[in-house]
Amino acid sequence: MKRKLINSFLILTSSTLITKVFSLLNRMLLSRLLDENGMALYILVIPTLSLCITLAQFSVPSAVFRLVSHPRYDNKKVIISAICICFVTCLCIMGTLLCFSKIIAVYFLKQSQAYLPLLCMLPFIPLVGISGIIKNYYLGKEDVWNLSLAQFLEELARILFTYFVIRYFSHLAMTYLVAIAILAMSIGEFTSILFLMFRLKRRVNWHYHPIAYFQEHFIFKDMMNIALPLTGSRLLHVCYNFLEPILLVSILTKLHINENQIHLQYAIINGYVISLLVTPTFFNNVVLRLLLPILNKDIAYQRTTALKKHVFYGILICFLISLPFTLLFYFYGDICLQIMYNTPNGYQYLQYMCIPFTIIYLQTPLSATLQAFNKNKEMFMMSTFEVLIELVCLIILIPRFQVESVAIVMLIGLFSTLVFSFYFVYQLVYKKKKSL
Numbered sequence: 001m002k003r004k005l006i007n008s009f010l011i012l013t014s015s016t017l018i019t020k021v022f023s024l025l026n027r028m029l030l031s032r033l034l035d036e037n038g039m040a041l042y043i044l045v046i047p048t049l050s051l052c053i054t055l056a057q058f059s060v061p062s063a064v065f066r067l068v069s070h071p072r073y074d075n076k077k078v079i080i081s082a083i084c085i086c087f088v089t090c091l092c093i094m095g096t097l098l099c100f101s102k103i104i105a106v107y108f109l110k111q112s113q114a115y116l117p118l119l120c121m122l123p124f125i126p127l128v129g130i131s132g133i134i135k136n137y138y139l140g141k142e143d144v145w146n147l148s149l150a151q152f153l154e155e156l157a158r159i160l161f162t163y164f165v166i167r168y169f170s171h172l173a174m175t176y177l178v179a180i181a182i183l184a185m186s187i188g189e190f191t192s193i194l195f196l197m198f199r200l201k202r203r204v205n206w207h208y209h210p211i212a213y214f215q216e217h218f219i220f221k222d223m224m225n226i227a228l229p230l231t232g233s234r235l236l237h238v239c240y241n242f243l244e245p246i247l248l249v250s251i252l253t254k255l256h257i258n259e260n261q262i263h264l265q266y267a268i269i270n271g272y273v274i275s276l277l278v279t280p281t282f283f284n285n286v287v288l289r290l291l292l293p294i295l296n297k298d299i300a301y302q303r304t305t306a307l308k309k310h311v312f313y314g315i316l317i318c319f320l321i322s323l324p325f326t327l328l329f330y331f332y333g334d335i336c337l338q339i340m341y342n343t344p345n346g347y348q349y350l351q352y353m354c355i356p357f358t359i360i361y362l363q364t365p366l367s368a369t370l371q372a373f374n375k376n377k378e379m380f381m382m383s384t385f386e387v388l389i390e391l392v393c394l395i396i397l398i399p400r401f402q403v404e405s406v407a408i409v410m411l412i413g414l415f416s417t418l419v420f421s422f423y424f425v426y427q428l429v430y431k432k433k434k435s436l
Helices: 002-033 036-057 060-068 075-108 112-119 124-140 144-168 174-203 220-254 259-300 304-341 347-354 356-372 376-431
Strands: none
Touching (some): 002 144, 002 259, 036 112, 036 174, 060 075, 060 124, 075 220, 124 144, 144 174, 220 259, 220 376, 259 304, 259 347, 304 356, 304 376, 347 356
16 A cells, blocks of 8 residues: 555656646747747736636546545546536636637737637636646546556657647648647647546446436535635635736836836736746645645644654755745846747846745645645635735735735735744644644
């Protein structure tokens, strides 16, 4: 059992690393196939896509993972319930996006060229919903090998489609090329679905009559008990990311700042600098996966001293992980930006942000501790405070710092969450010994 757990962890970690590398390659490819205006347009519409995906999925894939891994639930019931819920939510979001994409592009984003890329998100919404359900089914069954292959094929199909199609249609206007980049996401998801369904068909017998068994197989309440709390927490951050460029453009245009200049600066900060900073945070997931089972055992067996030691070691390890990347970005950030995005633009912002960005690494062991204590209510409360603080600060700081306020507000939000997390962890681990 222990050996199987270690093998699964190694495969998942390796596949996540490979997926991250391919995602970076795709971003590097786009930065070379599209000019700065094209990348600005691409980055401008991504928050809308994230909001649509969060609403369409409604955290149903996460519920599938929890229920499939539980021996009390029948797999067929879980899958049928998930598909039914996902079908309804995806249909609603697709209809809403179809009706309001023109309004979002022209009046909210103030970029008429964003209309076509927004429309090209329509096929991606149901595909990512179905893909999420199937992937989490495999994850719940601990079949990480097929899941890793699917992720690899997904990223490979996306990169190949992006490269060959954009190269072939390079003479078209930039809005069409960005639309192709959005469509490439759908191609990747469709490829992973085909592969996983092919493997699923060989392993599971799916012969049933959906109408006759609908009521028997529909477990809405259990699905929603898991999905609703997760959706609430994710929706807060996604809504903020959706509102961020809209507020930025709306306020700055009233101050008579050119829209193209706003889009370019936003693309540099959010698309280049912040994207580069969060790239090494892949290691945070590794630390989380390693630390969480250890903390769970310490709490279960009431090992107070060991718990304190492991929390401290987790913070120390995360700090040591962040140190080389902080030094790299501070002294050689221009080279990193040139390699990644084919431009040194944003190096000054990168220098300012890389040192305080260490906060996000220190947050990982604190989040693991709160998860181990099952403090979901406190974590949701922290997310709510973080989003509210960021929203208020963004509105206040935009007139003074303009586009730079995006970076400042992000650091303020991370710092506030870190302070709250330190407080709760101190209360749970170091002050209240009897809480274990």
